[in-house]
Amino acid sequence: MSPGELLFLLGTAVFAVTGVLAAARQNMDVMSFVIIGVVTAIGGGTLRDLMLDQPLFWLAKPAYLTAAAVAALATFFFERRFRATLRAFLYLDAIATALYTVLAIENTLRLGFNAGVAVVMGVITGIGGGIIRDLLTGQPTILMRRELYMTPILLGGALDIALRTTHWMEPPYISALAILTIATIRLGAIRFGWAFPDWLTYRPLH
8 A cells, every 4th residue: 555545544534533523422322433434534525426427436445434434433432532632633634634625626627527616526525524424413514614614625726726727837736735725724723713704704683
């Protein structure tokens, strides 16, 4: 197994851990932990592949499914230890999200789809699993929160597409810059609580 594949497996495991910790509730049994972890980790990529009519990535490489299930199972037995280092896992989650998002955008372009579809597939890859998790656990979805989660993905995706049309930089540098943009904004949202200002936040009148 190559270092790149190991990195992606690690990212999948991180998604499972953060997904379970975000959704954990009293009276959740071990199977619930595993299901929530797996859905969070592979849900976005599964939706993407289905929409693009591509083979599901975890069927071609079951190691991704295994990594998610094992990570979720470990979280059940060592939940306190994992929660004690939640901030570190959230940072890793942000970096993994950035990496997976940009790869999804590039793979979609490689399949011949246009830029708009590519960015949408990047967003689905980045937040799809979290949305499914929230729906299953009855929590407000990522889209309903003020936290900057989808916005970094959109900005990084737009930057990736814009730079590719200008041919100003070589593709590897464009990818690296897009990943850095998504990860930096997401990390700032986690560390400093970045969010949209009040004038860009809807508040219903009472």
